[in-house]
Amino acid sequence: MSITLYELAGSDANRPFSPHCWKTVMSLAHKGLEFTTVATAFTAIPNIEDGATKRVPLIRDGNRLVSDSYAIAEYLDETYPDRPSLFAGKGGQSLTRFVESWTQNVIHPFAGSVALMEIHDMLAPIDQVYFRESREKIYGMKLEDVPVGREQRLEEFLKKLQPLRALLTGQNFIGGESPLFADYIVFGAFQWLRICSAFPVLPAGDPVADWFDRCLDLHDGLARRVPAAAAL
Amino acid sequence: MSITLYELAGSDANRPFSPHCWKTVMSLAHKGLEFTTVATAFTAIPNIEDGATKRVPLIRDGNRLVSDSYAIAEYLDETYPDRPSLFAGKGGQSLTRFVESWTQNVIHPFAGSVALMEIHDMLAPIDQVYFRESREKIYGMKLEDVPVGREQRLEEFLKKLQPLRALLTGQNFIGGESPLFADYIVFGAFQWLRICSAFPVLPAGDPVADWFDRCLDLHDGLARRVPAAAAL
Structure with a gap:
């Protein structure tokens, strides 16, 4: 099942710009994981996933919700240890x-x-x-x-x-x-x-x-x- | 056999001050390795170990001579992998x-x-x-x-x-x-x-x-x- 990434968006959903969301996009690609993105406006963040987070990135991976780009990278390395590591130890x-x-x-x-x-x-x-x-x-x-x-x-x-x-x-x-x-x-x-x-x-x-x-x-x-x- | 550390010294051999030599002193202690120091003045460096180095720290470990604090740390981790790591991966x-x-x-x-x-x-x-x-x-x-x-x-x-x-x-x-x-x-x-x-x-x-x-x-x-x- 593909991972869902909620990422910050302006009026043009094709130009995601948040530095923190880009960290997560690159992390997911580094791990070779499939993901779909949900463009999320600043004022829409409090409403996603029943108020799960105040900030994006937020990912849903099956039942798991993880926010914060660093915590997401740690989660990905722990959960998918056979794929290229984001930390190497x-x-x-x-x-x-x-x-x-x-x-x-x-x-x-x-x-x-x-x-x-x-x-x-x-x-x-x-x-x-x-x-x-x-x-x-x-x-x-x-x-x-x-x-x-x-x-x-x-x-x-x-x-x-x-x-x-x-x-x-x-x-x-x-x-x-x-x-x-x-x-x-x-x-x-x-x-x-x-x-x-x-x-x-x-x-x-x-x-x-x-x-x-x-x-x-x-x-x-x-x-x-x-x-x-x-x-x- | 104990490791020999050539470290920079001024007129008082009891006050070694080089930042690079302190890195190596702490590295050796971190690994729990015994070592003796040889106080070495700036102008004496070219003469130690048959001109092995232009700069200290230099260590002799048995037959091996290693200079540069970073290279020494790498050498110590490779050579003594069972002792606490200096890099952790x-x-x-x-x-x-x-x-x-x-x-x-x-x-x-x-x-x-x-x-x-x-x-x-x-x-x-x-x-x-x-x-x-x-x-x-x-x-x-x-x-x-x-x-x-x-x-x-x-x-x-x-x-x-x-x-x-x-x-x-x-x-x-x-x-x-x-x-x-x-x-x-x-x-x-x-x-x-x-x-x-x-x-x-x-x-x-x-x-x-x-x-x-x-x-x-x-x-x-x-x-x-x-x-x-x-x-x-």
């Missing part, structure tokens, strides 16, 4: 948390603020109301003001990627020769940017850009099927 | 490289520049000549000028630790419930600072400071036996 499982924390603290604040208006514009009207209210509370300013100065902040952000850049100069994936869930965590953040925003972030020739390109090629180019915002 | 081995890259790019530049004069002052006169020449070339300025403004740079540095801080708010070690080589990589950098410099870096109550304290307690308080510079 207990040490990998622990250290993936560091990659997650780095991504959440270094990439997400930049990506989220840079693309904020463009994310807003992708949403259905009712979700735009929710998004504006919740995000203006978080940022303490008008939505329109958050991305201001992103061109000036880019250089500083690219410097912060140096630990990743240095690593990827010597190896193809964060996981080594092949990707692990740690790759999908970082990939999710850049895929979010790629789909939401036409603002160019990774310069051509940057080892991080080359790695991102390799990730887009994975699993028969699954993540490339959604065109980049810049290409629209 | 292939995924851990790969992702430790990210922790290493983060440490080298975020902690080392700060720690090295902050403590530069104090490191210089710990060396024997002949090593001070080598150290000044090589470091003034790297930094492109007089040795005395490098640490200037470190008080102002501290706040920015502490912000950069946020990925580590957030992680250690939820778990005791980078490796999870118990330490892995990834912990020793980051530990080595802070131990370097602790031994060389009286400049206070980690504020009391910072989860990173609490974690560092837990590391100092490991292996019967092995790393605490060298008193902090501030305590001298």
Whole structure:
């Protein structure tokens, strides 16, 4: 039986953009598991599966409901141990948390603020109301003001990627020769940017850009099927 | 037969300070392996073991010579698989490289520049000549000028630790419930600072400071036996 993935969607269900949902899409593909997606708007999340979660991704696998991209990856590795591992051992499982924390603290604040208006514009009207209210509370300013100065902040952000850049100069994936869930965590953040925003972030020739390109090629180019915002 | 560890030393052989050598000391203790250390001055490194290495740590284990703290950890896990693992699997081995890259790019530049004069002052006169020449070339300025403004740079540095801080708010070690080589990589950098410099870096109550304290307690308080510079 196929797994159901509830993933965040804007007004165009064919352009899923949530970084966390992309982590799960890539995790399911990595395991070679069949799945169908249910496009879910921000304001529709509380109603799915009888209020099972406040956030997506949420998967249903038979009787089991699992939310949170990290918990889903752990669930998939435990439940389908014969398929390619997302962690490659207990040490990998622990250290993936560091990659997650780095991504959440270094990439997400930049990506989220840079693309904020463009994310807003992708949403259905009712979700735009929710998004504006919740995000203006978080940022303490008008939505329109958050991305201001992103061109000036880019250089500083690219410097912060140096630990990743240095690593990827010597190896193809964060996981080594092949990707692990740690790759999908970082990939999710850049895929979010790629789909939401036409603002160019990774310069051509940057080892991080080359790695991102390799990730887009994975699993028969699954993540490339959604065109980049810049290409629209 | 006991392993021999060649480790960097200043004029006081009882105050080994190299971050890379501390990684290996902690690795050997983690594996529960007996070892003896050979204090080695900067300018003496080319002469040890018939010129086997340009840098320490270097270990001799029977007939085998292994240099580089990461390669040594891999060697120890391969050679002594029945003892506690430093990587806990292939995924851990790969992702430790990210922790290493983060440490080298975020902690080392700060720690090295902050403590530069104090490191210089710990060396024997002949090593001070080598150290000044090589470091003034790297930094492109007089040795005395490098640490200037470190008080102002501290706040920015502490912000950069946020990925580590957030992680250690939820778990005791980078490796999870118990330490892995990834912990020793980051530990080595802070131990370097602790031994060389009286400049206070980690504020009391910072989860990173609490974690560092837990590391100092490991292996019967092995790393605490060298008193902090501030305590001298």
